[in-house]
Amino acid sequence: KAGVTQTPRYLIKTRGQQVTLSCSPISGHRSVSWYQQTPGQGLQFLFEYFSETQRNKGNFPGRFSGRQFSNSRSEMNVSTLELGDSALYLCASSDPGGYNEQFFGPGTRLTVL
């Protein structure tokens, strides 16, 4: 099976802009989670989607949003970008059956100038 894919891999934006990141889960996986990774804060949970519904949410401002499509692909959006949003954004997919282990993609490196 192909792994989790994320596009784009790298992105440069300026403050105030908005950005959309995309994630395609492993075939058959219906749950998609998003994490932010920074040197200062480490890996932090953003949100989880299952069957097109947000099932869990982390402690991030409303500028961070996401959605999931009927084919389980997911997008996350960050509006009004701030310098502190520069990070590696990781997507993880899982199969809700069994132990629901999270399998991560390679991430999208977002730089905000």
Next chain:
Amino acid sequence: QQQVKQSPQSLIVQKGGISIINCAYENTAFDYFPWYQQFPGKGPALLIAIRPDVSEKKEGRFTISFNKSAKQFSLHIMDSQPGDSATYFCAASKGGTASKLTFGTGTRLQVTL
């Protein structure tokens, strides 16, 4: 509030030696404890995971030891190899699934020849 504390921050081990990374958690509701390995430019990869109904789990050279009363768990890498040089993260979640992982701060392991 950091709910999962990981130590050490960095570790240098000689080839063939044992690498030991420790984590402590605060939330007694956590019931799933995975370890992830991350190489530069890659997303975290699931190494091994444990649930609190067992005190130890071994997969190849990797062993998790779990102490429920002390709220601690550790990763042991036996016969450490240069290819094991990576950053290791412990994590925890609750509710019987791997969703909404809370990560430790990471340990950068370097295995020298």
